[in-house]
Amino acid sequence: MGNFTIVAGARPNFMKIAPIIHALQDQQKKGLSVKYRLVHTGQHYDKKMSGDFFEQLGIPDPDANLGGGGGTQAEQTAAIMVAFEKELIENRPDLVLVVGDVTSTLACSITAKKLQIDVAHVEGGIRSGDLTMPEEINRMVTDSITDHFFTTSEIANTNLRNSGFSENKIHYVGNTMIDTLLAQMPRFNKPEGEIFDALKAGQYFVMTMHRPANVDQEHKLKAMVDAILEGTKGLTIIFPVHPRTAKNLQAIGIDAPNLKMTDPLGYLEFNYLVKNAKCVITDSGGITEEASVMNVPCITLRDNTERPETINLGTNELVGTDPTKLKPFLEKVMKGEWKKYQGIPLWDGKTAERIVSILMEKYPD
Known part of the structure; x- marks a missing residue:
């Protein structure tokens, strides 16, 4: 063979x-x-x-x-x-x-x-x-x-x-990413630590940002994080941070009690958080696929996507990299008016x- x-x-x-x-x-x-x-x-x-x-x-x-x-x-x-x-x-x-x-x-x-x-x-x-x-x-x-x-x-x-x-x-x-997601879902587990112990399902956000368009210009990064903090109304935001992004965030002095920056998480721990989140805010393509299949609202901070099926049939919305565009999407999430996963064939x-x-x-x- x-x-x-x-x-x-x-x-x-x-x-x-x-x-x-x-x-x-x-x-x-x-x-x-x-x-x-x-x-x-x-x-x-x-x-x-x-x-x-x-x-x-x-x-x-x-x-x-x-x-x-x-x-x-x-x-x-x-x-x-x-x-x-x-x-x-x-x-x-x-x-x-x-x-x-x-x-x-x-x-x-x-x-x-x-x-x-x-x-x-x-x-x-x-x-x-x-x-x-x-x-x-x-x-x-x-x-x-x-x-x-x-x-x-x-x-x-x-x-x-x-x-x-x-x-x-x-x-x-x-x-195949969804093969792994569905196979591993029964093994998802909550990360260890006080930050995670305090979380209640559906009452927190998960955020990831790593693309240069979002994190490399300090004024733009600050404006985006400020818009997210304003729109999430004090709910906890779990933000596993890439070292480069952490450095930039320190430089702009972002300090909010509900923004919890953590080290990068393992697959089983991270997807536990996504599955139980109110919403995911990301600039990653793969996360939009996983969030869609788990029927979790997903906001993508990019101007384009190579995965349009996550928008057409999934829970993803392409918001762009302009922080001023974020407000109506976060309002929809907070009101519980987000679209549902319709099922992507195969x-x-x-x-x-x-x-x-x-x-x-x-x-x-």
Whole structure:
């Protein structure tokens, strides 16, 4: 049967590949001789990504860590490509499977294709239309050389068709991130600490901000946080803070008793908070997917999104990066008048099974 190399470069990537590994393991338990190697490019160093992290996800430690972290985007891309080329020459697969839109996705797909190895892209066809985002360039370049697209929505399918890709390359399967969310939901747990002990379900906000457009200009960051504090009417706001953002917040002297800044949280703890929140305020794409499926109101502080299905069928609203636009959305949340999750097709927890079924069909030998 098929021999696959699965690539992950950052924590969210592992959430996306975990169900695919489980589905491959299920095939092995049936006695099929399918093989896979899990390669961590080392793009993001994260002290939380210990053995416990892989154990929580129920996946083995990576077979290889390429150590491609640090440096500029170009340096990182180059380091990953050099190391991944060596990995593929030593362990040549039938297909390399990449996920999402990080530097590793781009670097490893290019390396594989230059060695004439097929590439499958999980989350293929996603587009924001914003070329100022490195992720958009990663998506476009990866998709331009991909052999099999595993897509999350009909919108992604349309994007690929409009780019001239043939129907037999496009496989509409759903969202593996939601496979992980639904599988892990029974294990969500409240973080430890006084801040969290005091929380009541539906009576607090969760906030994440990391994009340069929101956090790198001090006056703009202050205006956004002030608008959020005003609109949330004294309710607790849990804000797991990226170190760069924490530094900028200290510089502008934000001090509000209901704004609780915490260290970054683990997957099970963070999603416990989201599931029980009144609303999520974020500039992350992945969180909009998870909040939608958990039917939690979601306000996105971006001018565009690569996940429009979270707006059309989910609980997400695109508010933009102008703090003056925030007030009516927060008023809606406070009045309990937010839209409900309508259900996004194939976001049902069975996406990885569909992916592996297609891989087995395409690579039977």
